[in-house]
Amino acid sequence: MKLLAVDDDPILLSILEQMISESGDHTITTTQNPLEAIKLARSANKPFDCFLLDIEMPEMDGIELCAELRKLGKYRKTPILMITAMSEKHHIDAAFNAGATDYINKPLEQSELRARLSLVSRAVNEGRNKASKIFAVNALKNGAGAGQDAKTPLHEPFDIEDVTGVIEVNAFENYLRRLSRSALFGSTVFAFSIQRISELHAELSTFDFKALMADVSEAISDCLSSHQYLMTYAGGGTFICVTEGGWIPKPQDFTEDVHHALRKMDLFSGKGERLIIRLAAGDMVRLSWRPGDGAISAIGEAHISAERRAAHLANDLLDPGLWYAERTA
Template sequence: MRLLAVDDDPVVLDLLKLIFKSADLPEVSVTSSAVLALEMLSNPDFEFDGLILDISMPEMSGIELCRLVRRMPRYQHKPILMLTSVMDTASVESAFAAGADDYITKPFDVKDIVARVRVAERMTQKSQPVAMIDRDLCKETDKPGLHQFSIEDPLRIHGAPQLIQPFALGNYLCQLSRRRLDNCVLFAVQLCDIDTLYQTCKTHELARGLHGVVTAVSEVVKCPTMLTAYEGSGILMCITLGSEPPAWPEMEYRVRDAIAAQNLCRDDGTKMCLEVAVGNPITPSASRYQRVNKTFERTRSRVHTRMQSTHAQSEAEADDDDGQISSA
């Protein structure tokens, strides 16, 4: 695994090289210039397996560099770790939104560096990168229900606001300090009829519907530091930091209204059924041990319970309507 580290501080670069060598980590190349880093990444004869980028750099921030790197086809799926100072944690969410997968806080501990690089190694060893779908990418060969991914697969949705990969969302939650955890809330949004949408939509139509759901959640919550991830099976995982989401279940009603206002349709003009359930928000587990798995599982359980309740209520209302018709 070949890594490129970019930081304008030569002391940090020297320290990284020393840590990598002493900890038997993968080979690391270094540069103090974001512009030079872009030139190195553009070399067609050499390809890095991952990057470490300092967030605060004078000529170009690490966030902007991350955004430009993600536009390079060869680096769309490579792990990107950000370096940030303890006083600049507010930039972390922006870095993730730009395409980062993880971060390390300076001054860093050797154990932290080793742990996060090992996580990046595991990411590169994954056999299949998360697929990207685009609502504007219509192919003549597209057929309803025929997709290059399964219904359970996580997805990246081109242009969807505040959406990152589930792997990155887990890293973000894992790295939150105890102080920041106190201001953190999670909730999940479930597309109730994802099976029908998957079976009857073309890929770009499914992207259109999912993009609409993510956009509606972003508009309703109105939290600039919110991060979301589509983890498959119609579930959108959401984390807000620093501001409470709207009261529940009012939030669910407002998200439904925001989706309906978009009037999302298939190519033939038929309206998409995009009913959603929103789980009651929770606070994450404080313990770092299995924080991600336990917190995400609780969040899924909340939205699953909500969806069952919504389904039962819909069936009861339908039975009442049938009874009234019969009486008439």
């Protein structure tokens, strides 16, 4: 992989160069200046495959640099690893909100760096393969003169941009997996699933479906705005949230708040049809004393419970009287 590392400490950069040279077939460029890093990233003929950014730097810190790199179109999905000696959770939260993919604690350890770069390399290769397949499908469609909409698979997660607190699903999992036991204390993970999502997916174009998921995430984000949280779109019309500080929403009340926010948006499809969106909340799963893979299991529990609840409520709505009441609410 082609890497760019940014740290104001030349000694750490030297150590990092040595470690990376022993961690696989990688090339690394280093700089102590965040502004220089932006110039290097922008002017690179062959884009960088991964960035390693120190959080604490003068003039422009790593969190600000991360946000600036995400503004460059070719680096919207490039893995960004934050390197930090900071233990304060709010710095980690800010980094993920700015677009970080993962983070590594100082002092650096060779085995951890090698493992993390191996995961990044795998993700980069998978991304390239996926892009090649998309290009091939589009070329085939264009060659055939087809005008049909290429559907994104229902259960495939995709990035939702420009919504506060929403990060991509791999970053969300990395965030929870790396948090310490003490950092997880008082945190809760829960999920919301859209009812009758299969019908919506079948009826809407890909553009309309993705726009709808963005609208729903914005409604949830607005309702969470007075709390500290992160959220991701997990695919299949399901949104997973984590909050901290001991706050646990009351599922029914919070869901109604989200429904109210959605009604205020006055949503329509591209065909001009009004969209009535109903969500279902799953179980509230406390993360205390569930670090690492335990936190990932908690995500799964929240996800499954929300989807089951949505399926149950959707079946209830098959009653004509209830469905009419929903449409006229």
